[in-house]
Amino acid sequence: MSRINSSNIKALTHKETSTFSALFPPRNETSKPSYLPLRKMETAHLDCGRILRGDLSYTKFVARNRPFLLPRNEASDCNIIRKRVLPPVPLEKMSFGIAYARIVYRDYEFIEDELRSSYHPQNYFCYSIDQKADKLFQWNIENLATCFPNVIVTGKFNIDEYGRFMNNAHYECMQLLRQKRGWGYLLLLQNHDVVIKSQYEMVEIYKLLGGANDVEITPCPEDRWNHNMKWDAVSLNLFKNPLNASHKQLNTRLTFAKGAVQASLSRAAIEWIVDVANLTTLIDQLNDKVAFFRSIIKTIPNL
Numbered sequence: 285m286s287r288i289n290s291s292n293i294k295a296l297t298h299k300e301t302s303t304f305s306a307l308f309p310p311r312n313e314t315s316k317p318s319y320l321p322l323r324k325m326e327t328a329h330l331d332c333g334r335i336l337r338g339d340l341s342y343t344k345f346v347a348r349n350r351p352f353l354l355p356r357n358e359a360s361d362c363n364i365i366r367k368r369v370l371p372p373v374p375l376e377k378m379s380f381g382i383a384y385a386r387i388v389y390r391d392y393e394f395i396e397d398e399l400r401s402s403y404h405p406q407n408y409f410c411y412s413i414d415q416k417a418d419k420l421f422q423w424n425i426e427n428l429a430t431c432f433p434n435v436i437v438t439g440k441f442n443i444d445e446y447g448r449f450m451n452n453a454h455y456e457c458m459q460l461l462r463q464k465r466g467w468g469y470l471l472l473l474q475n476h477d478v479v480i481k482s483q484y485e486m487v488e489i490y491k492l493l494g495g496a497n498d499v500e501i502t503p504c505p506e507d508r509w510n511h512n513m514k515w516d517a518v519s520l521n522l523f524k525n526p527l528n529a530s531h532k533q534l535n536t537r538l539t540f541a542k543g544a545v546q547a548s549l550s551r552a553a554i555e556w557i558v559d560v561a562n563l564t565t566l567i568d569q570l571n572d573k574v575a576f577f578r579s580i581i582k583t584i585p586n587l
Contacts, residue, residue: 326351360424362431369400369432378487380468381406383554385457387443387450388475389414392424395475399428399435404483408434408464412453415440436460450545451567451580455557462558469493470554472547472581495550500543501582509540510572520565528560538566541582549581557584 330351334342384402388395388411399409409432411425428435438456441449454472461470469490471479481489509515515538523529549557557563563580570580 324353326353360427362427365396365428365431369396369403371403375404376484378404378406378484379491380487381408381466382483382486382490383408383410383461383464383467383470384473384479385410385412385454385461385470386473386475386477387412387414387453388421388425389417389443390421390475392421395425396428398477398479402479402483402486405434406466407483408436408461408467410436410438410457410461412438412457413440414443416442434464436464448571451563451570454545455563455567455580458554459558462554468551470549470551472545472549474545477546490548493548493550495552497550497553498548499581500547501541502543504540504542504583508542509570513569513572515569520569521562522566524560524562538583543582547581 330346331342335346381404382402384407386395386398386409395411402409409428411428413422413425422440426437429437436457438453438460441453443449443453458470461467468487471486473479479486514520516536517523517529517534517538518526520538523534526534561584563584567580
């Protein structure tokens with residue numbers, strides 16, 4: 285995959301952020317953000333400070349008397365949702381935006397909280413819903429896309445406990461996000477992943493990466509793929525145009541790797557995956573084996 289250097293990012297973002305005002309016009313009064321009480325009644329009595337300061341006896345007491353959380357009846361009106369998500373002060377422009385691709389299936393409150401913590405009008409958020417998720421959760425996620433111009437929802441996939449079709453879900457997010465302008469890196473996430481850095485800190489980290497990808501790569505056990513199938517680029521139809529690949533790439537058998545689902549991929553990497561490569565056959569063959577959802581993005585760099 286080609287790399288994107290700091291000068292390329294600068295050129296990209298200078299061009300793309302010029303559309304910032306057009307894409308995200310000033311909010312009107314009906315969507316003016318405000319702080320709302322977020323602590324639930326079931327946990328309002330807890331002293332989080334004592335837990336964070338390491339009060340062991342208090343922590344054990346809370347653990348023994350764990351409160352039972354009741355689902356909030358979240359208001360679904362877009363004006364109310366925007367008040368919950370949008371920050372109360374104007375946000376400074378970033379050097380470039382970040383695209384988030386998250387596979388989701390439960391705990392809408394958490395998903396909305398994560399959206400709020402990472403929200404910036406230059407960022408994009410793609411959600412792929414497990415089709416087994418309950419109908420209310422599906423509706424809530426799809427409703428986010430009607431409330432925010434930078435939220436996207438893919439088609440639904442039947443993701444099982446072994447991770448089959450997880451690659452399909454992330455791949456569709458990549459294809460949709462590729463069409464959006466202004467972001468420099470894409471972050472792959474699962475339902476309950478927590479982003480602990482602010483959007484501004486994330487951009488600074490990505491600028492230091494200078495176009496490199498942050499991907500965990502470890503050796504892949506032999507039982508993770510079907511050895512009776514063909515795994516060379518030609519058999520997999522891995523290049524949309526074979527003229528874009530060298531003779532060696534076309535005839536080299538893939539070397540499999542595995543790693544965590546979570547990864548940060550440069551825009552150049554996503555453009556290669558979407559525009560140059562064709563991962564459809566590869567993903568379909570990998571769905572033949574369990575727990576291969578950790579490997580697809582880890583294997584491609586070995587071409």
